[in-house]
Amino acid sequence: MDQTNGFRLPGDVGGPMNLGEEYRWNVPALTYAIEGGASDESFLDYFGSNGVWAVDQAISILNNLPPASQINLDDYPETVVNMNYTAQSQGLMDLKSQTLALLLEQLGLASPTRNLACLHSFSIVDGTVLGQVISRNFDPATWLVSSNVNGTLYGYTLTVTATAQGPGADAIEYPVDPGAPAFTAVADGNPSPGAYYTGLSRDDVGGLRYLYRSNNFNLEPLLSDVHGCGTNASLFVTTALRGGVEKITFSHPAYNQGGFGPPGFFTPFTNQFTDTYATNGTLASQQLERVETQPDIIFASADLNDGGAVIARVERTATTNWLTSNPLSPGPGIIRPQIRIVFNRAVGPLLQTSDAWPEGAASVSESLWGSFDGSTNAPVIYPAGLPINNTNKTVVQLWLHGPNTDLLQPFTWELPVPIGGRVTPQTSTNLTDWVALPAMTNHGLTIAWNHWVSRPARFFRILP
Numbered sequence: 175m176d177q178t179n180g181f182r183l184p185g186d187v188g189g190p191m192n193l194g195e196e197y198r199w200n201v202p203a204l205t206y207a208i209e210g211g212a213s214d215e216s217f218l219d220y221f222g223s224n225g226v227w228a229v230d231q232a233i234s235i236l237n238n239l240p241p242a243s244q245i246n247l248d249d250y251p252e253t254v255v256n257m258n259y260t261a262q263s264q265g266l267m268d269l270k271s272q273t274l275a276l277l278l279e280q281l282g283l284a285s286p287t288r289n290l291a292c293l294h295s296f297s298i299v300d301g302t303v304l305g306q307v308i309s310r311n312f313d314p315a316t317w318l319v320s321s322n323v324n325g326t327l328y329g330y331t332l333t334v335t336a337t338a339q340g341p342g343a344d345a346i347e348y349p350v351d352p353g354a355p356a357f358t359a360v361a362d363g364n365p366s367p368g369a370y371y372t373g374l375s376r377d378d379v380g381g382l383r384y385l386y387r388s389n390n391f392n393l394e395p396l397l398s399d400v401h402g403c404g405t406n407a408s409l410f411v412t413t414a415l416r417g418g419v420e421k422i423t424f425s426h427p428a429y430n431q432g433g434f435g436p437p438g439f440f441t442p443f444t445n446q447f448t449d450t451y452a453t454n455g456t457l458a459s460q461q462l463e464r465v466e467t468q469p470d471i472i473f474a475s476a477d478l479n480d481g482g483a484v485i486a487r488v489e490r491t492a493t494t495n496w497l498t499s500n501p502l503s504p505g506p507g508i509i510r511p512q513i514r515i516v517f518n519r520a521v522g523p524l525l526q527t528s529d530a531w532p533e534g535a536a537s538v539s540e541s542l543w544g545s546f547d548g549s550t551n552a553p554v555i556y557p558a559g560l561p562i563n564n565t566n567k568t569v570v571q572l573w574l575h576g577p578n579t580d581l582l583q584p585f586t587w588e589l590p591v592p593i594g595g596r597v598t599p600q601t602s603t604n605l606t607d608w609v610a611l612p613a614m615t616n617h618g619l620t621i622a623w624n625h626w627v628s629r630p631a632r633f634f635r636i637l638p
Contacts, residue, residue, distance in 0.1 A: 179293040180344030190289035190310030195505030198282045202419045203445040207469035215474035232273035241420040242386040250376040252324035258546045261553045262368025266544030271371040275363035283361040291330035291345035303332035303343040314380020324358040386418035392506035403463035414451035470511035478518040490515045523614045528626040536611045568616040576627035602633045
């Protein structure tokens with residue numbers, strides 16, 4: 175699995191797995207915490223109580239699920255994506271929806287739509303991709319390979335791509351009916367500005383039902399902080415064939431990181447549960463106990479803009495801590511804590527240009543964190559309180575990129591354009607003929623402009 179065939183792209187957590195290779199939690203209770211206090215990555219400082227509410231709302235959707243074996247797929251809609259057009263016009267990304275998608279990822283689900291057609295091996299002959307395509311999308315009811323996600327039928331086309339590992343190719347999925355809803359699963363992740371999830375879709379809960387049902391037996395070890403209790407206190411089975419835990423419940427014990435009180439203080443959380451496993455062709459059970467001294471999942475925020483070509487919206491713990499009982503196989507295995515999910519504070523407007531593109535061509539994205547729904551209430555825009563920058567000026571940073579010309583520090587403009595005002599970037603090759611690029615809105619965050627250099631000279635300016 176690598177970038178050249180689109181199996182794993184930068185930013186992916188894990189990759190698409192076959193049936194029987196899945197990773198999951200095998201404890202029924204997880205804890206989460208909100209970074210607060212004086213920490214440089216304080217979630218509470220940036221998002222405030224509204225942000226905490228958004229995270230709690232996402233988690234309540236998961237907590238309200240029935241045990242996996244009791245899930246009825248007909249109780250869940252195929253489309254859970256709605257649009258708030260006010261939030262869309264403001265370029266707002268829904269914090270609750272993004273959190274829900276990230277949690278599904280950390281529960282063991284990958285994007286069903288993007289992995290519906292996977293290029294297993296390929297060659298490129300005269301610009302045409304020849305390859306073997308396999309599917310890593312399965313029907314949530316029959317578990318058979320499927321070309322449908324939430325009722326939408328997909329086809330694919332093989333396309334030549336450029337990757338950091340060299341020339342590559344990918345199988346790009348598309349809805350056979352152009353009018354059909356696409357990327358409808360929450361596990362597909364990355365909702366667009368203005369879009370929000372009303373809950374989990376049919377295929378999302380189908381994936382969780384497959385993973386966590388009690389009759390899905392996998393060879394799994396226990397987490398290192400799980401021990402026997404009661405009559406099993408001194409003798410308990412560690413690695414065994416185990417069924418799914420049926421339901422995972424999230425709780426939010428008191429936690430402090432870098433604020434008042436001892437840094438990292440966490441109210442210890444103890445959970446006792448019955449572990450069922452198979453031995454000698456029969457089922458056995460044992461009483462286990464897990465005493466947590468640190469939260470399983472921490473939500474934080476930080477400035478993730480390092481001047482690179484791509485500004486990450488979120489950074490989170492990858493699969494380095496996940497564990498398989500057989501290192502020679504891709505899975506199955508277990509997910510282990512601790513998981514850290516960091517939301518970018520600097521997700522303001524982004525402009526991208528290149529000398530290699532036609533004059534005036536540009537890529538523009540404007541996305542801020544917000545909280546909104548289908549009501550007439552005005553969207554909540556983050557950060558909490560005043561914007562990062564002075565409300566009476568617009569800040570634009572120009573980053574230059576090239577084979578040997580990366581500008582390690584940006585050139586910065588500060589213009590007397592207040593919040594809500596717009597500025598127009600322009601470029602020229604001769605200081606006489608200026609080409610206007612798309613106008614950018616001041617949301618109170620620094621506007622990032624990435625330009626890729628290949629010509630001997632180019633000039634840049636910003637107009638109010």
